[in-house]
Amino acid sequence: MPRDNPDWIIERRRDLGERIADLRVAAHHTQESFCEVTGLSRRNLQRIESGEGDPRYGDLLRIAAALDQRISVLVDC
Template sequence: MQTPDDDAWLLERSRVLGDRIRAERQRRRISQERLHLSAGISRDVLQRIESGRHNPTLFTLLRIARVLDVPLADLVR
């Protein structure tokens, strides 16, 4: 069992989230350029989210989900 001080699971969940966003973006044939511009976030932030190296805000995730036309729950499940 993981203790509250063990944040390794958070990093893994962040990578999974990024993988889901990238997969959905590619499935819909949306470029990173189009997604970051449409979502109103920087390309660098999008790249870091997709690689699991960024902790996005709820608002950022909602913007991404809206552009991808998927429920937020599908990305963070």
Template sequence: MPSEQPPWVHHRRQAIGARIRAAREHANLTQERLGELVGVDHKTIHRIEHGTSDPRLGLLLQIARAVGVAPGDLVR
């Protein structure tokens, strides 16, 4: 059974989520449209943007492409 993650992990997820949200808004995409582009529902996008869910690497790469930024810009 995995142990609880340290608080800094949650803070990093929130920061990454905020960058994803900002990039999505800059690209003039709704959560629904971004979800359609990357093959997930808008609730998944919402959870990622609010730091309550970790996107898989493949999904993160798709999100970065859909919003027009380098993946590293989202996770810096």
């Protein structure tokens, strides 16, 4: 993660990751089963859920579809 990001971006990234993890668990998915559904690598999912990764838009679309949610729910718009 670039060090030049302001704290608010880092916090929002963590919030996004926590929201995705919470929704994934509520949908009864392990990280492994969720990766199978979304096509994401486990490492990529781990980085997103921990707030370390900066997910691509396509990744967010796949995650939202797998969770049967709108992307705005993930990013809390």
